[in-house]
Amino acid sequence: MLGRIVISRERIDAVVGRMAAEIESDLENRDPIFIGVLKGCVYFLTDLTRRIGRPVEIDFIQASSYGASTTSSGSVVLVKDITADVRDRDVYLVEDIVDTGYTLHDLVKLIQARHPRSVQVVALLSKPSRREIELDPDFLGFEIDDVFVVGYGLDFDERYRNLPDIHEFVPDGPESS
Ligand code: 5GP
Numbered sequence: 001m002l003g004r005i006v007i008s009r010e011r012i013d014a015v016v017g018r019m020a021a022e023i024e025s026d027l028e029n030r031d032p033i034f035i036g037v038l039k040g041c042v043y044f045l046t047d048l049t050r051r052i053g054r055p056v057e058i059d060f061i062q063a064s065s066y067g068a069s070t071t072s073s074g075s076v077v078l079v080k081d082i083t084a085d086v087r088d089r090d091v092y093l094v095e096d097i098v099d100t101g102y103t104l105h106d107l108v109k110l111i112q113a114r115h116p117r118s119v120q121v122v123a124l125l126s127k128p129s130r131r132e133i134e135l136d137p138d139f140l141g142f143e144i145d146d147v148f149v150v151g152y153g154l155d156f157d158e159r160y161r162n163l164p165d166i167h168e169f170v171p172d173g174p175e176s177s
Pocket of ligand 1: 100102104149155
């Protein structure tokens with residue numbers, strides 16, 4: 001059931017603004033393409049890129065999701081590939097949350113095999129205590145504890161993505177108002 005607010009829309013807004021400024025100063029002399037990892041990235045990627053004061057290209061990739069479970073299976077399957085050619089481009093891989101690290105580890109490897117000039121990871125959330133493989137985002141919004149969260153793009157069984165705040169989700173717990 002939907003639980004307490006873990007990160008409010010105001011805090012998200014402030015941190016996305018800070019991240020956009022950091023990324024904008026990193027863009028000097030680069031040929032950037034922002035690749036969003038569907039579907040959780042959508043609100044984050046659109047808010048982030050709108051606050052970058054430079055024309056940038058966006059594309060999307062999709063890996064397999066957890067379905068109706070709240071734990072990672074540890075193996076990643078590509079569901080949708082990008083259409084852009086990333087050779088010699090500076091790739092910013094934009095993800096909602098890094099948990100065990102497997103998804104981004106595999107996606108970075110996949111992109112790197114296509115000979116980009118650089119690949120950097122941009123993540124809104126990270127749960128460092130859950131990491132099973134080394135993965136440090138180059139740009140990070142928030143570190144959170146080991147709780148399952150929904151909202152601002154993050155789902156449980158495809159629901160709750162459109163919540164403006166990030167909430168804890170407690171399977172079978174009491175609904176909060
Ligand atoms: P990883 O491969 O790092 O274990 O998992 C990354 C993916 O797991 C994220 O893109 C996201 O789809 C999902 N995930 C991990 N933690 C959470 C969470 O707390 N809430 C939701 N909704 N998805 C999560």
